[in-house]
Amino acid sequence: MAMSRGLRCCQRIFSWIPVVIISSVVLWSYYAYVFELCFLHHNNFFSAAAYLLVFHVCFVMFCWTYWKAIFTPPSTPCKKFHLSYSDKERYEMEERPDAQKQILIDIAKKLPIFTRAQSGAIRFCDRCQVIKPDRCHHCSVCETCILKMDHHCPWVNNCVGFSNYKFFLLFLSYSMLYCVFIAATVFQYFLKFWVGELSNGHAKFHVLFLLFVALMFFVSLMFLFGYHCWLVAKNRSTLEAFSAPVFQNGPDRNGFNVGIRKNLLQVFGEDRRLWFFPVFTSQGDGHYFPLRTLCEYQNPLLASEGRWAEDGGSDEDSTGERDVISAEKEQHVLSSA
Structure with missing residues (x-):
């Protein structure tokens, strides 16, 4: 027990190494650009x-x-x-797999769940003891189920999912902008050092490494950012790109694709003034996403807060909510047929 705790503690410590590496490179780039380049080797004050x-x-x-x-x-x-x-007691006491499957189906009738496991069963996490919402997956690193999980990124030491996917995209875009600006402004000094117009001191090595590191990171970030732009346009996560979500009528990679504009709004929100700032503006609550076959039938994101309020409503309201969900599921089946 003590050994496992020690291993988990070491794992948590080592998981911060990529973040420390990135932070160290950025701090060095700040020193090299501001002090070594602009303050010591830049002759034009206004420039x-x-x-x-x-x-x-x-x-x-x-x-x-x-x-x-x-x-x-x-x-x-x-x-x-x-x-x-x-329900948990009934599920654990039942030994027959078919009966357990039916128990989960009965419970899921009250929930807005449209995706299924590869076997067609309700997606259930035994470790978290939770019925998985659509696009939710269990992260073995974070040891919990993550809403709209995209992937676990070691460079941010965090799961990229519903709550921070916009922040991750902005991080990639501003990283590219940071690298492009450094490379573009440092290149002229690289040429001057190369032809011997400037002194051959230690600043030369800062300039050389600034250009090299900026270009290297830009190339790698460009492919990653382009890939995620494609995912946003298709309304897919990285996991869904590798394994298509399964619906009642089978796998469908475009099950959540409701058009480029609506896909973009789901991640960045409707207020375009906030698109380029790391403030949470994504639509919905991460438990329920419009389906391609239902996008013209109803926009569930608008009513998600009221439907899934923690305080709940009266029994009559709950019955009404179940009827809405059942109607949506019936419409999905009819549209998919």
Whole structure:
């Protein structure tokens, strides 16, 4: 027991190594660009001031988005998707797999769940004891189920999912902007050092490494950012791109694709003034997503807060909610047929 705790503690410590590496490279780049380049080897005051202004804007936005991607807790299923004490007891006491499957089906009738396991059964996490909402997956690193899980990223030491996917995309975009700006403004000094117009001191090595590191990170980030832009346009997560979500009528990679504009709004929200700032503006609550076959029937995101309020409503309201969910599921089956 003590050994396992020690191993978990070491694992948590080592998981921060990639974050420390990125942070160290960024801090070094700040010193090299601001002090070694702009303060010591830039002769034009106004040009240096303009460079420093733009550099600090890029630096602040990069740090802000990186911080939000790291320290925003991943969203987990609400208590509506957890088995009640009686349902859990009934499920655990039942030994027949078919009967357990039917118990989960009966419980899921009250929930907005459209996806299934590969076997066609209700997706259930034995470790978290929770019926998985659509697009929810269990992360073995975080040891919990994550809403709209995309992947576990070691470079932010966090799960990228519903709560921080926008922050992760902004982190990639501002990282690219940061690298492009450094490479573009450092290139002229690289040429001057190369032809011997500037002194051959230790600043030369800072300039050389600044250009090399900026270009190297930009190339790698460009492919990753382009891939995630494609995922957003298709309304897929990384996991869904590798394994298509399964619905009642079978696997469908485009099951959640409701058009590029609506897909974009799901991640960034309707207020375009906030798209480029790391503040949470994503639509919905992560438990329920519009389906391609239902996008013209109803927009469930608008009513998600009222439907899944923790306080709940009267029995009559709950019955009405179940009727709405059943009607949506029937419509989905009819549309898919």
